[in-house]
Amino acid sequence: MRTLLLTALVMGSTIHLCSAIEQDGGVMAYSMGAVLWQQTAAEAQALQLQGWQLADARLTDWAYEEDASSCRAVVVDLDETVLDNSPYQAWLLSANSAYPEGWADWTARGEAPAIPGAVECLTHAAEMGYQVYYVSNRKEAERAGTLLNLERLNLPQVEESHVLLRTDVSSKQARRDTISEVCEIVLLVGDNLADFAEFFEKGSVESRHQQVVDHAAEFGRRFIVMPNPMYGDWEGALYNYNYKTTPEERAAMRMKALRPMKEIAGE
Numbered sequence: 001m002r003t004l005l006l007t008a009l010v011m012g013s014t015i016h017l018c019s020a021i022e023q024d025g026g027v028m029a030y031s032m033g034a035v036l037w038q039q040t041a042a043e044a045q046a047l048q049l050q051g052w053q054l055a056d057a058r059l060t061d062w063a064y065e066e067d068a069s070s071c072r073a074v075v076v077d078l079d080e081t082v083l084d085n086s087p088y089q090a091w092l093l094s095a096n097s098a099y100p101e102g103w104a105d106w107t108a109r110g111e112a113p114a115i116p117g118a119v120e121c122l123t124h125a126a127e128m129g130y131q132v133y134y135v136s137n138r139k140e141a142e143r144a145g146t147l148l149n150l151e152r153l154n155l156p157q158v159e160e161s162h163v164l165l166r167t168d169v170s171s172k173q174a175r176r177d178t179i180s181e182v183c184e185i186v187l188l189v190g191d192n193l194a195d196f197a198e199f200f201e202k203g204s205v206e207s208r209h210q211q212v213v214d215h216a217a218e219f220g221r222r223f224i225v226m227p228n229p230m231y232g233d234w235e236g237a238l239y240n241y242n243y244k245t246t247p248e249e250r251a252a253m254r255m256k257a258l259r260p261m262k263e264i265a266g267e
Contacts, residue, residue, distance in 0.1 A: 030251065032093055034229040038086045045116050047227045052117025055189055055224045056124055062186060063128040073183035074125050075176060077190035078136035080228040082122070083112040083149060089230050099231075107138060110148030115226065119153055126156035131183050134158075135175050135195075137166040173198040191228035205237045205257070 038044050059074065079085050088106040092098060106112075122132050132155075138146055143165055150158040164175040172195065179185060193200035193208060196218075200211055212219070219225065236243070238257050239250055 028093060028096070030254070031089075031230070035086055035089045035093060037229055038080075038084075038227075039090065044227055048115050049117045051189070051224050051226050052115070052121040054220060055187060056117075056121040058187060058221065058224075059121075059125050059128060059130060063130075069184040071131060071183040072129075072186045073131040073133055073179055074122070075133045075135055075179060075185050075188045076118075076122065077192065077195040077226075078134055078138065078146070080115070080191040080230070080232075081189055081195070081226045082115055082118045082134065082155070084115050085112055086230065087112070104142065107142040107149075108145040110145045110152055112149055114153045114155075119155060123154075123156050130186075132157045132162060133179050134163045135172050135179075136164070137170055137172070140165050140167060171198065171201055173201075187222060187224065189224045189226065191226040192232045192234075193225075194233055196223045200233075202233070202241060203237065204240075208233070208237060 055074075062068065062072075076082055085106070088102065091102060091106075095102070126132055134150065134155075136146070143163070146165070147158060147163060150163070164178070176185065188196045190196060193211070194202075197215075200208065203211060215223075238253050239245055245253070
């Protein structure tokens with residue numbers, strides 16, 4: 001069974017990976033499940049298609065409204081929303097390493113495949129007259145490889161002014177505000193709640209859930225969430241965003257965050 005799981009990874013040595021997991025005490029196995037789900041689960045593909053097809057349906061419904069503003073924008077995240085970086089995540093496992101090792105090389109290659117449904121939806125959006133903006137926390141040093149990647153996938157409106165990367169802060173609010181100065185943002189697509197609005201940023205596990213409840217009407221209408229179990233603020237919230245903790249400390253935090261059922265009577 002273990003052999004079958006390991007060979008599902010797309011990069012690296014399965015022997016090296018097996019040895020690393022034995023030494024790691026289970027911490028890497030936690031990440032492996034997430035990467036395997038993203039790469040091999042048909043459910044992952046179905047959710048990605050579902051998200052992008054819902055986005056397309058919303059944009060099509062709104063395309064010809066008589067009272068629409070003259071400039072309307074679709075704002076999308078890149079990583080795990082438009083671009084699939086699971087090969088890089090799998091490489092980290094095979095190399096017994098952690099981000100950011102190898103990330104600059106991966107982005108420079110411009111080889112990330114498209115998330116299913118993304119190219120079709122965004123191409124149709126551009127054809128209907130929407131402005132497509134790519135807002136990513138990739139760094140400016142990664143711009144050349146990022147543009148190359150988007151161009152290879154034949155995504156629309158891949159130009160300097162429509163690809164807004166991270167400069168001094170990770171928050172995307174200032175970049176969204178810049179877009180709002182020239183266009184009405186009608187739809188946002190991302191894998192992280194912070195891709196949608198500032199009030200989602202750096203919240204606790206509990207506050208993030210409450211914000212979703214408070215803005216429930218926006219999901220499926222203005223906010224479209226893509227699946228990503230591999231990384232994100234959902235995990236950062238478990239660690240109180242303290243990424244200086246050791247892998248063993250983070251494993252303990254994850255265990256503590258679990259909500260098991262009550263003890264079975266008689267055991």
